[in-house]
Amino acid sequence: MAKLIGVKNINTAVFISGTGSNLKSLLNFFSNKNSKIKIRLILSNNRNAKGLRYAKTFKIKKKIIDYKNQRLAENKILLFLKKNKIDLVCLAGFMRLLSKRFINSFNGKIINIHPSLLPKYKGLNTHERVINNKEKYSGCTVHYVSYKVDSGKIIMQKKVKIQKKDTAKTLSKKILKQEHFLYPKALLKIYANL
Numbered sequence: 001m002a003k004l005i006g007v008k009n010i011n012t013a014v015f016i017s018g019t020g021s022n023l024k025s026l027l028n029f030f031s032n033k034n035s036k037i038k039i040r041l042i043l044s045n046n047r048n049a050k051g052l053r054y055a056k057t058f059k060i061k062k063k064i065i066d067y068k069n070q071r072l073a074e075n076k077i078l079l080f081l082k083k084n085k086i087d088l089v090c091l092a093g094f095m096r097l098l099s100k101r102f103i104n105s106f107n108g109k110i111i112n113i114h115p116s117l118l119p120k121y122k123g124l125n126t127h128e129r130v131i132n133n134k135e136k137y138s139g140c141t142v143h144y145v146s147y148k149v150d151s152g153k154i155i156m157q158k159k160v161k162i163q164k165k166d167t168a169k170t171l172s173k174k175i176l177k178q179e180h181f182l183y184p185k186a187l188l189k190i191y192a193n194l
């Protein structure tokens with residue numbers, strides 16, 4: 001525990017493109033005044049992202065970035081993150097790939113949650129592929145973001161048993177529920193290892 005004394009707050013930005021249920025769970029978990037992990041802002045490439053509403057509920061900043069030109073968009077994001085003294089970026093259903101340049105500028109400080117037991121089932125339509133392959137287990141993974149999609153160092157995983165009657169939809173629901181526990185836990189782990 002002594003190790004933690006003197007560690008400053010971790011200013012965190014969460015990037016979303018849609019519902020933002022992971023964002024909501026992070027906000028709930030870290031809304032405690034004494035928490036060293038501070039969710040400072042929500043960023044989205046999609047102005048209609050449902051999750052943006054949590055900016056109001058939790059009284060934090062939101063930023064919408066037009067992604068027509070990726071390089072310009074990323075420049076804007078980097079500037080915004082710097083201005084807001086952001087230390088850590090959490091991707092939570094953010095549907096844009098980040099460039100090498102962006103990842104380098106934020107090296108080691110971008111993490112993502114993916115709904116499979118990585119390294120299995122990287123990419124999209126995870127649950128459909130898992131069900132089609134008649135897997136017995138799936139789950140979710142929090143990992144560092146590297147140049148290759150869903151391939152960075154794993155921080156934490158949670159295994160979920162698949163029932164015979166499960167469909168992609170029911171599995172996705174089950175796993176999402178676990179994601180909501182796993183993401184905050186993974187952040188605590190990062191913090192404890194600082």
Ligand code: GRF
Pocket residue numbers: 016018019020021022023051092093094113114115176179
């Ligand atoms: C989650 O399943 C996450 O693992 C994936 O995208 C989904 C986002 O869901 N990367 P939500 O927007 O947090 O509800």
